[in-house]
Amino acid sequence: MKVYNNILETIGNTPLVRINNMCKGWPCEVYVKIETTNPGNSIKDRMALKMIEDAEKSGALKPGGTIVEGTSGNTGMGLAIAAIIKGYKCVFTTTDKQSKEKVDALKAFGAEVIVCPTDVDPEDPRSYYSVSSRLADEIENAWKPNQYDNPSNALAHYEQTGPEIWDQMDGTITHLVVGAGTGGTISGTGKFLKEQNPDIQLIGIDTYGSVFKKYKDTGEFDKAEIYPYITEGIGEDFLPANVNFDIIDHFEKVTDKDAAIYTRRIAREEGIFAGNSAGSAMAGLEQIKDRFKEGDKVVVIFHDHGTRYLGKMFNDDWMRDRGFIEAHPIKTALDLIRSHEHLPLVTLKESDTCGSALVKMEKYNISQIPVVDGDGEFVGSIEDKFLFSSLFKNSDLKSANIKQIMQKPFPVVHFNTSIKEVSEQIGKDTPAVLVMDLGGNWHIINQFDVIQSVE
Secondary structure (H helix, E strand, C coil): CCCCCCCCHHHHCCCCECCCCCCCCCHHHHHHHHHHCCCCCEEEEHHHHHHHHHHHHCCCCCCEEEEEEEECCHHHHHHHHHHHHHHHEEEEEEECCCHHHHHHHHHHHHCEEECCCCCCCCCCCHHHHHHHHHHHCCCCCCCCCCCCCCCCHHHHHHHHHHHHHHHCCCCCEEEEEECCCHHHHHHHHHHHHHHCCCCCCCEEEEEEECHHHHHHHHHCCHHHHHHCCCCCCCCCCCCCCCCCCCCCEEEEEHHHHHHHHHHHHHHHHCCCCCHHHHHHHHHHHHHHHHHHCCCEEEEEEEEEHHHCCCCCCCHHEEEEEEECCCCCCCCCCCHHCHHCCCCCCCCEEEEHHHHHHHHHHHCCCCCHHHHHHCCCEEEEEEEHHHHHHHHHHCCCHCCHHHHHECCCCCCCCCCEEEEHHHHHCCCCCCCCCECCCCCCCCCEEEEEHHHHHCC
């Protein structure tokens, strides 16, 4: 039978895929190493397992121990998966800039996750580096991998990733492009490749707010270069031991905006669902395309999977809020419900009591509720001011059916109705209108929605 004994045996041997559309017309060929096929959906599975195995051999990690590490999410995932198979506990620290999906994924594998502030120095006791070190000292039988300085990180890529790429490319690779964070991937992979062919160029992708590029170019560690950035998985505000600046030929900085935009482009133009560092790498590649000549063969590492970023780069609202894409022009009734189109319409039945209407208004923090009959048809409505006034005048109405005091039904507008027409229908006597979306779901539009659209 062609089976694996456990999930850890599936790590590595990831595919190499040619990029066709994003680099059309370039003199070089561009290939990407799809590390999302690892069980933890990222390249970090390789070094996570290697660090654990080496720690087991050295005695640093003992049976039943607790793994404590600071992680942006992917290394933690690799460690958590290995820990399950090998019988260890995991406690991870991360920063508040990491996507919620990453944190939730770590928790899904039974890890304890502590979120720390991003905008503090590494030496600050609140930083995720410092907190992980403190916990490693305080927790009995704990071991901290320290992926930034642990040589097993780079060694994993020297032993695995480098040979895989060399073999897959039949030794024809001319450039390796990697988003650099801990430095293990570019340094370990690059060391192996340069041993096979010293002419291979290693290009590290950095981000604004990180110190790597200036340090490589000038030898100066400039704290003025450090400031918070959005891009995940690359760059640092210190110099990890795993970043081998001697073998890296060039660092290219990429903006948060370009990284996010290119992350989306990869999915839409190549059909590859990759993460934020892949977007950074492709944006950086575009910036330096003049470095490549006819016949060059460029390999780019795609570190992790797009599902890690569904609430960020792949979320239109998140992108608009940061000015990475243009705000959606609000022109119709359908546009007015964008902020709450995912929420079901709250309604009342004719037989519901006035008291239950009051409860619903308080529970959902809403001011108007449509009333439906037994067939689900809109037959009336109730507004908070009218309801409060009625109950104040006669408290016995609290147990009466809403049908006894309900107001007229809200008007229904077509989803293509212009904002001007919608605003003209909403007034003192008509506090809201109803609209059906393209999926057949009803929504309410009130004065607040119209006012927001003007802003």
